[in-house]
Amino acid sequence: MDGISYTAAVRALCEFTAKVGDLDLRFTPAPTAQEGIAGHAVVSGRRDDDYEREVSLSGEFGALRVRGRADGYDPRQNQLEEIKTYRGDLAKMPANHRALHWAQLKIYGHLLCQARGLDTLRLALVYFDIGSQKETLLREEMDATALRVFWEEQCGRFLAWAEQEMAHRALRDEQLKAMRFPHGEFRPGQRQLAEAMYRSSARGCALLAQAPTGIGKSVGSLFPLLKASAEHGLDKVFFLAAKTSGRRMALDAAASITRGAPLLPLRTLELAARNTACEHPDKACHGESCPLAAGFYDRLPAARAAAARTTMLERATVREIALAHGVCPYYLQMELVRWADVVVGDYNYYFDISAMLYSLTQLNGWKVAVLADEAHNMVSRARKMYSAELDHTSLRLLRKSAPEALKKPLDKVHRQWLALEKEQDGAYQGYPTLPEKFMGALQAASNAIGDYMAEHPAWFDAEVLEFYFLALHFARLAESFGEHSLFDISKGEGGRAGSLLCIRNIVPAPFLKARFEAAHACALFSATLSPWNYFSDTLGMPDNTAWIDVESPFAAEQLAVRVASHISTRYQHRERSLAPIARLMGEQYASQPGNYLAFFSSFDYMDKAADLFCAEYPQVPVWRQPRRMDETEREAFLARFREDGRGIGFAVLGGSFGEGIDLPGARLIGAFIATLGLPQINPVNEQIRQRMDAIFGAGYDYTYLYPGLQKVVQAAGRVIRTTSDRGTVHLIDDRFARPEVRQLLPAWWQVA
Structure with missing residues (x-):
C-alpha cells in the first residue's frame, strides 16, 4: 500500500467515527440549502473585518488524508467557529447530533493549530435559528495537545477501514483493467455505444446516445464506464433509471459483469424507496418509536462490515443484512452508498432537489460517472421533481x-x-x-x-x-x-x-445544470432522443455535450412500416375513424394472424375502438389494459402474448405497455398506433407552449410534437427486439405522412 493515500472529508470522517446511539430524525428536516447559506452569511456578516471565512484545512495521519473547510476563524479572539442552522427548540436537539458537531469542530481545531502553530484555541459551536435569526454560542477552550489526541483517536478508528477500502479499490481497479466483455462478442451497435461511453469519460464530458432497443444498452453502457473507472480514476458509477424494469436490467448487467470476472470485488448497491424499504411505516424514525432506529449507530459498524463483504447488494440482500443486525434497511442502504462501486436507483437520487447521491458527491469530492437509462423520460420526470x-x-x-x-x-x-x-x-x-x-x-x-x-x-x-x-x-x-x-x-x-x-416547472435546465457539472461524465441514453437539442436545451446539458446516433442492428426488411394517411385521429374526427381503424386491423390480422398491440390516445378512444372491433371481428381474441392496474393485472396482460398465442391487446399510448416491455419473436409481431401521442391541448399545456416559445422559439415542437413522437417510436420499438424478429407497424393518422413528422422517425425505418 506504499504511496497510496485515502482522502476523506472532515464531515465524512466524523460521521464514521463519532455517530453513536439512536437514529433520530425528530430535529429534521433541517433548513433548506438556501436558508443554510443565508444563515451562514448572516452570522459571518456580523463578525469583524478580519474574520476569516471558509478556512481550507487539511492534514495527514498515516495513509489517511483529511480535508475540509472550517466555517470561520476570529484571530482577535483566537476562536474557531462551526455554524449550524436549525429550526425549533435547540434544547430538543438529540445529544448525538451535538456530539457530531463538536467532533467536526475539534478536528478542524487540530488542523488549524497544526497549520498555524497555535498552542491553544477557543472552539465555538454557533447555532443560528432561521426563524428568530438569533445565535446561540457554545464555547470550549482546548489546547493543541488535547486536540491532537482527539484527532489521533478519530483517525486511528477510521484508518483500519480506510486501509481495507484502499485494498478493495486497488484490487477492483486491477481486475477492471483486465476485465473482458462478459458476453464474448459485442452485439451489432453495442460496440459503437460502448466506445462512445468510454470516450465521454476520457474527455470528461456529457453524452446523449440514441441507441436502438434490443442491442443490450445496459451492459453496453455499464461495462465501458467500469473500465473507465480504473483508467480515469472514477470513484463510483451511478446507474439511474425511470422505472423498476430499468433498474432490474442494470442489476442484471452488473451481475453478468461480475460473473464474467470472478476475482472482481465489485460492490453493486440497489437503492429502494423509503416507502418500500421501511419495516415499520406506522412508526416515527427515532429510538423511542422504532426498534430499528434504537441504537442504530451502535450496531451500524457490524452491519456495514457484513455488507462490505457482499458484492451484489440488492434490496432483499440489504434487508437481510439489516434485520440480522437490528438496523433499519432504508438507512443502512444510505450508509452503504459511501462504500459501493456501482449504485443503481431512480433518477431522483441524483437529479432531485434534495438528491442524496448528488449531495454525497459534492460533500466527498467523488469523481463519478452518471448513466441515465430510458432518458427520453428525463424531461417529464425532472419537471415533476421541481414542481409542487x-x-x-x-x-x-x-x-x-x-x-x-x-x-x-x-x-x-x-x-x-x-x-x-x-x-x-x-x-x-x-x-x-x-x-x-x-x-x-x-x-x-x-x-x-x-x-x-x-x-x-x-x-x-x-x-x-x-x-x-x-x-x-x-x-x-x-x-x-x-x-x-x-x-x-x-x-x-x-x-x-x-x-x-x-x-x-417547465424547463428543468436551471436546476439540473449543476448536477451535470458535478459529474466527471454523464451519459443519457435511449432509443428515442431525437432531436438532441430538445433534450440538451430543456435539461441544461453542458455546451460540450457529445451526441451519437448508434447504427441500428436491424434491417428495414425486418419491419414493415405503413402509414394510414386516409385516417385522422384528431379529437373531432375520432368517431368517424373507428370503422376504418377496425377494418385495417381486421385485414392485417387476417393476412398474418398472431399477437398484436394496438395503442390509442385515451381509454375512452381505446374502449370505443375495441368495442367496434369485437363486434366486427368476434373471432379475434381481444384483451384490454384496465384503467387502474396493479402488478398482477399487468403481468396477466403480458402473459397473453405467448409464442403460440394469437390476438390483439388494446392499450393506451404512454402507459405501462408503450415501453419497458420485452416481447421478442412471435410473442409480438405487430403494432397499430392510432395517435401521434401529442399531449392534450389544455390551459396548462398552452401555458407551457407559450413559455417554450419565449425561451426556445419552438413552442409547439417542444410542447407537443417531440414528446408525442417519442412515445410513438417507443411503442413501435416493442415489435422488433432481436435481429431475427419480423413485424409490422401501422401508423394510423394522416399527419404521419408529413415531412416534419417523418424526419423524427428512426432512420432505418422504410415507411410506406
Missing part, C-alpha cells in the same frame, strides 16, 4: 384533525387560500408571481408544525406530516421561482371541491 402541488380539500380535512396548537396557523393558510380562490374568475389561471400573503402563511404553518414535532417527539400523524413535507417542498421551490416555472391555480379539477395550487 397543494390541495385545498386536504387542508380542509386536516384542519379538523390537527392538534389544537396547529389549528390557528392552518386556519391562516386556509383564509389566504380562500382569498386567492375568490380573486380568480375562471377555473384555471396562471400567474407570473407567487402570492406573498399566502406564502407567508404557509411558511408560518410549516414552522409551527416543525416546532410541534420537536416539542412532542412521541406524536405521529401521517396526514399532518404529509402536508408538512408538501408545504416545505412548495416553499423551497418558491425560493428559486423564475421564468423556468409557472404558478397556477386550478379550481374544481377532477370533481374536487377546492382548488389545486401548483408551482409547475
Whole structure:
C-alpha cells in the first residue's frame, strides 16, 4: 500500500467515527440549502473585518488524508467557529447530533493549530435559528495537545477501514483493467455505444446516445464506464433509471459483469424507496418509536462490515443484512452508498432537489460517472421533481384533525387560500408571481408544525406530516421561482371541491445544470432522443455535450412500416375513424394472424375502438389494459402474448405497455398506433407552449410534437427486439405522412 493515500472529508470522517446511539430524525428536516447559506452569511456578516471565512484545512495521519473547510476563524479572539442552522427548540436537539458537531469542530481545531502553530484555541459551536435569526454560542477552550489526541483517536478508528477500502479499490481497479466483455462478442451497435461511453469519460464530458432497443444498452453502457473507472480514476458509477424494469436490467448487467470476472470485488448497491424499504411505516424514525432506529449507530459498524463483504447488494440482500443486525434497511442502504462501486436507483437520487447521491458527491469530492437509462423520460420526470402541488380539500380535512396548537396557523393558510380562490374568475389561471400573503402563511404553518414535532417527539400523524413535507417542498421551490416555472391555480379539477395550487416547472435546465457539472461524465441514453437539442436545451446539458446516433442492428426488411394517411385521429374526427381503424386491423390480422398491440390516445378512444372491433371481428381474441392496474393485472396482460398465442391487446399510448416491455419473436409481431401521442391541448399545456416559445422559439415542437413522437417510436420499438424478429407497424393518422413528422422517425425505418 506504499504511496497510496485515502482522502476523506472532515464531515465524512466524523460521521464514521463519532455517530453513536439512536437514529433520530425528530430535529429534521433541517433548513433548506438556501436558508443554510443565508444563515451562514448572516452570522459571518456580523463578525469583524478580519474574520476569516471558509478556512481550507487539511492534514495527514498515516495513509489517511483529511480535508475540509472550517466555517470561520476570529484571530482577535483566537476562536474557531462551526455554524449550524436549525429550526425549533435547540434544547430538543438529540445529544448525538451535538456530539457530531463538536467532533467536526475539534478536528478542524487540530488542523488549524497544526497549520498555524497555535498552542491553544477557543472552539465555538454557533447555532443560528432561521426563524428568530438569533445565535446561540457554545464555547470550549482546548489546547493543541488535547486536540491532537482527539484527532489521533478519530483517525486511528477510521484508518483500519480506510486501509481495507484502499485494498478493495486497488484490487477492483486491477481486475477492471483486465476485465473482458462478459458476453464474448459485442452485439451489432453495442460496440459503437460502448466506445462512445468510454470516450465521454476520457474527455470528461456529457453524452446523449440514441441507441436502438434490443442491442443490450445496459451492459453496453455499464461495462465501458467500469473500465473507465480504473483508467480515469472514477470513484463510483451511478446507474439511474425511470422505472423498476430499468433498474432490474442494470442489476442484471452488473451481475453478468461480475460473473464474467470472478476475482472482481465489485460492490453493486440497489437503492429502494423509503416507502418500500421501511419495516415499520406506522412508526416515527427515532429510538423511542422504532426498534430499528434504537441504537442504530451502535450496531451500524457490524452491519456495514457484513455488507462490505457482499458484492451484489440488492434490496432483499440489504434487508437481510439489516434485520440480522437490528438496523433499519432504508438507512443502512444510505450508509452503504459511501462504500459501493456501482449504485443503481431512480433518477431522483441524483437529479432531485434534495438528491442524496448528488449531495454525497459534492460533500466527498467523488469523481463519478452518471448513466441515465430510458432518458427520453428525463424531461417529464425532472419537471415533476421541481414542481409542487397543494390541495385545498386536504387542508380542509386536516384542519379538523390537527392538534389544537396547529389549528390557528392552518386556519391562516386556509383564509389566504380562500382569498386567492375568490380573486380568480375562471377555473384555471396562471400567474407570473407567487402570492406573498399566502406564502407567508404557509411558511408560518410549516414552522409551527416543525416546532410541534420537536416539542412532542412521541406524536405521529401521517396526514399532518404529509402536508408538512408538501408545504416545505412548495416553499423551497418558491425560493428559486423564475421564468423556468409557472404558478397556477386550478379550481374544481377532477370533481374536487377546492382548488389545486401548483408551482409547475417547465424547463428543468436551471436546476439540473449543476448536477451535470458535478459529474466527471454523464451519459443519457435511449432509443428515442431525437432531436438532441430538445433534450440538451430543456435539461441544461453542458455546451460540450457529445451526441451519437448508434447504427441500428436491424434491417428495414425486418419491419414493415405503413402509414394510414386516409385516417385522422384528431379529437373531432375520432368517431368517424373507428370503422376504418377496425377494418385495417381486421385485414392485417387476417393476412398474418398472431399477437398484436394496438395503442390509442385515451381509454375512452381505446374502449370505443375495441368495442367496434369485437363486434366486427368476434373471432379475434381481444384483451384490454384496465384503467387502474396493479402488478398482477399487468403481468396477466403480458402473459397473453405467448409464442403460440394469437390476438390483439388494446392499450393506451404512454402507459405501462408503450415501453419497458420485452416481447421478442412471435410473442409480438405487430403494432397499430392510432395517435401521434401529442399531449392534450389544455390551459396548462398552452401555458407551457407559450413559455417554450419565449425561451426556445419552438413552442409547439417542444410542447407537443417531440414528446408525442417519442412515445410513438417507443411503442413501435416493442415489435422488433432481436435481429431475427419480423413485424409490422401501422401508423394510423394522416399527419404521419408529413415531412416534419417523418424526419423524427428512426432512420432505418422504410415507411410506406
